[in-house]
Amino acid sequence: MKKNKKHIDQWLKDTVSDAEYHPKMEDWQAFEALYFKEKKKKGVLWIYPLIIIIGSLIYISQLDKNENKKTVYQKNSEVKKLSKNKPSLTSDHLKENSNFNDQKNYISYDNSIKHINILNDNQSNKLYNSIIENNNEAGLTKSTSNNISNEAITDSNNNISDVSDSVISIYNKNIDSIPKVLDNIYNKPTDKNKYPKQLWYMGIDTYCLLAGKQTSTNNNIDVELSKKINYMVEGFIGLNIKKNINIQTGLGFYQTHFNTISNENSLNVNTSFSQVTNINIDTSSKRLVKVTHQIAQYDTVYSQSKKQASVSINYIYLPVNIKYQLPISKKLNLTTTIGFNYYIQTSTKITGEGLTQISLLPKTNKSVNLGLDMGYKIANKLQLSAGIYLYTFTKNTNIYLITHQQNLNAHLGVIYSF
Amino acid sequence: MDDEKELIQKCIDGDRYAMKQIFQKHFGKTMTICLRYIDGNENAQDIAQEVMIKVFDHIKEFKFQSSLSTWVTRIAINQCINFINKKNIFVSIEDQDIYPENIYIEEEEIKPEVNSDYIIELIQKLPTGYRTVLNLYAIENYTHNQIAQTLGISEGTSKSQLSKARQMLKKLVSNHTPTIVKTTSEKE
Numbered sequence: 001m002k003k004n005k006k007h008i009d010q011w012l013k014d015t016v017s018d019a020e021y022h023p024k025m026e027d028w029q030a031f032e033a034l035y036f037k038e039k040k041k042k043g044v045l046w047i048y049p050l051i052i053i054i055g056s057l058i059y060i061s062q063l064d065k066n067e068n069k070k071t072v073y074q075k076n077s078e079v080k081k082l083s084k085n086k087p088s089l090t091s092d093h094l095k096e097n098s099n100f101n102d103q104k105n106y107i108s109y110d111n112s113i114k115h116i117n118i119l120n121d122n123q124s125n126k127l128y129n130s131i132i133e134n135n136n137e138a139g140l141t142k143s144t145s146n147n148i149s150n151e152a153i154t155d156s157n158n159n160i161s162d163v164s165d166s167v168i169s170i171y172n173k174n175i176d177s178i179p180k181v182l183d184n185i186y187n188k189p190t191d192k193n194k195y196p197k198q199l200w201y202m203g204i205d206t207y208c209l210l211a212g213k214q215t216s217t218n219n220n221i222d223v224e225l226s227k228k229i230n231y232m233v234e235g236f237i238g239l240n241i242k243k244n245i246n247i248q249t250g251l252g253f254y255q256t257h258f259n260t261i262s263n264e265n266s267l268n269v270n271t272s273f274s275q276v277t278n279i280n281i282d283t284s285s286k287r288l289v290k291v292t293h294q295i296a297q298y299d300t301v302y303s304q305s306k307k308q309a310s311v312s313i314n315y316i317y318l319p320v321n322i323k324y325q326l327p328i329s330k331k332l333n334l335t336t337t338i339g340f341n342y343y344i345q346t347s348t349k350i351t352g353e354g355l356t357q358i359s360l361l362p363k364t365n366k367s368v369n370l371g372l373d374m375g376y377k378i379a380n381k382l383q384l385s386a387g388i389y390l391y392t393f394t395k396n397t398n399i400y401l402i403t404h405q406q407n408l409n410a411h412l413g414v415i416y417s418f
Numbered sequence: 419m420d421d422e423k424e425l426i427q428k429c430i431d432g433d434r435y436a437m438k439q440i441f442q443k444h445f446g447k448t449m450t451i452c453l454r455y456i457d458g459n460e461n462a463q464d465i466a467q468e469v470m471i472k473v474f475d476h477i478k479e480f481k482f483q484s485s486l487s488t489w490v491t492r493i494a495i496n497q498c499i500n501f502i503n504k505k506n507i508f509v510s511i512e513d514q515d516i517y518p519e520n521i522y523i524e525e526e527e528i529k530p531e532v533n534s535d536y537i538i539e540l541i542q543k544l545p546t547g548y549r550t551v552l553n554l555y556a557i558e559n560y561t562h563n564q565i566a567q568t569l570g571i572s573e574g575t576s577k578s579q580l581s582k583a584r585q586m587l588k589k590l591v592s593n594h595t596p597t598i599v600k601t602t603s604e605k606e
Contacts, residue, residue: 004524005522005523005524006522006523006524007520007521007522007523008521008522008523008556008584008587008588009555009556009584010556011523012537012552012556012557012587013556013557015533015534015537016450016454016534016537016538016541016557017557018534019450019534019535019537019538020446020447020450021445021446021447021449021450021453022446023441023442023445023446023449027441027445027449028438028441028442028445030467031441031445031467031470031471032434032437032438034467034471035470035471035474038471
């Protein structure tokens, strides 16, 4: 009798492929308990980032909608110093659209703010001064060309706004990390009696841009700018004066690599140093809810790039932040933040060969930041901080332009208290 | 198929009874797959539960291009392989030894008590590397190239592991049913 031989693979397949474990009632019960427990856990964990994302999207959509309709003008502008004996620059669009009577004399605008030159001409100065004196917004608006080239928008933006970015970035990072310092180092209500009266801390933080979009609007013309890399390193020192008040100062180094829209092949590097000082007050209505008023911050930024000599800008911020802290464990906690901010640009100074020094007072801008931060105690006095946050802001780059930015950032640093 | 579609829709809508029905229909097969790949019943049960969690989490994405059973099977195999890959148990073997390809079983001589459950128990006794390659090649019909890509090993390693797995399985079957299983190395 011939034996029915089967290859072992085939035999195995035939034998086990139809095999089926018979589930018991306990299997479903165990799975049901596990599944819904996991789901609940996931739901709780994701609700906060979800709120942040939805909130930011709503804000961004509202922001764009509102800003696109606005006329660009500069309120309460004041020119303190005007250039003297500068040769006139040509801008055909401006010439064509200018409402000045004398076509030879006008406020020129070309390629960057460095070219905002006021001609040393009686007629133009007279007209310009009249605008300043009368704070005639309409006058300024009319003098703005409807057809400023994309290149001009791009270049002027890059020169100034990248400097502003550094300040705003540092600012956003600080408002996220500082309250965390307070919370994690000593601000535990259960340890009330152990609070030191004053606590010094110092640290270093690194920051990078994960994703970003920058758009400039000039009379409803949107220009999207290209930005490659954006990172920062900042060292800081701070003092908690009381349980909920602290003052901090820091020095930051910041670099942005970007291409202008006018020349995709040209990589520009903008390097900035910034000095940031701020005072924070935290108010606790409940154990986990913090309202942070950053009552004052004063920044000075010095920037150097290939395209221009240097720029320094001073800002003052007036923010309010609402924070929700989730104590995961004694060592680890998570903090979500939503903040609304007004910041005032107090001065702009541009120096360099052939450039005009100007100062415009003041400019008000606004931003919103949404963040998720983590604080982890590595040792008794040493803390690791990391976070991710989204911020969006709108600013008047100069009298002609409104710039919108939406950036997603991450930061990682250590803080040592002593 | 329509019933299955309806059941899936109910499940998407959050009907817990529909979930239970899907679970009861597919957990058995999933558990069997996990038992074939994973060493130890408890580990297999954990992986099977993870598979079912994935199924319910992603059931909205099911496109009805295959049966639900095929989809669940694919998830189960992937989950098992992920678990195995995490353990990093494979050592690349580049030896040039030739292993016998043709190993046969004579069916008539296998006792009725050597059923599928028993074979799965024997498969579990194989080292993880052997077991994984054998499952993928013999039951899931993967090629050596596909196995190599899936497990991050060379084709040579896959071939040698398969061959060793076959030999060892044959030995295990023989040891437990010595009178009915014969080893043959003859070539067809």
